[in-house]
Amino acid sequence: AGLNLMALEVESISLVRALAVDSKTTVIADIGAYSTNIIVTENYFLKSEATTDFSGASLTQAIANGLKISPKRAEALKKTKGLKATGGEYELSTLPQPYLDVIIKEVIRAKDDYEKNYNNKVERVLLAGGSANLIGIEEYFKRQLNVPVDIGNALDRLSYPLGMNILAKELSPELAVAIGLGIKNLV
Numbered sequence: 001a002g003l004n005l006m007a008l009e010v011e012s013i014s015l016v017r018a019l020a021v022d023s024k025t026t027v028i029a030d031i032g033a034y035s036t037n038i039i040v041t042e043n044y045f046l047k048s049e050a051t052t053d054f055s056g057a058s059l060t061q062a063i064a065n066g067l068k069i070s071p072k073r074a075e076a077l078k079k080t081k082g083l084k085a086t087g088g089e090y091e092l093s094t095l096p097q098p099y100l101d102v103i104i105k106e107v108i109r110a111k112d113d114y115e116k117n118y119n120n121k122v123e124r125v126l127l128a129g130g131s132a133n134l135i136g137i138e139e140y141f142k143r144q145l146n147v148p149v150d151i152g153n154a155l156d157r158l159s160y161p162l163g164m165n166i167l168a169k170e171l172s173p174e175l176a177v178a179i180g181l182g183i184k185n186l187v
Contacts, residue, residue, distance in 0.1 A: 011037065014178075014181040015180055016039060016180070018177070024123040026122065027122050030128040030129045031103065031128070035053055037050075038052070048113065050106060052103060056129065058099040062098070063096060078134065083140050084135050111125075125141060125147055125150075128154070154179040155168045155172045
């Protein structure tokens, strides 16, 4: 490709740069396709990190197995119905919940470990990664955690055309690592 490597960076550092826009002590749960990275950040610095293999693919596979459908169809249903399916589709919204519960338990463990080791309280949880766009995930996390939960907005400090608001809201969690890397020398 003719590129010259100038730097390497761990994803977690990029996530902190993109999402830690204030000094609040924050747990960032980056629910990616094949793993979930759980980061605790304090005063703009990464303080601890954990990883679990439960991820967006786990949620999709749970739907595919539970409904006996293809992973491609399960992914489409996951994106359109999420955790808020009702009526005859209610089962769809319950299938990924055991996997989300495992992710939440890992978030709680990271939060508790940080609070014990640093004698400081976590003030919020931010969700990132493609599965942060799962319909109803924010409310599901809020019900199980004792701190505010929000979807991380990596585009919060960047300017973009006004007509891009809806697209930016959808893409921001998915592109948080890339945005954090892209603004490395700007913030």
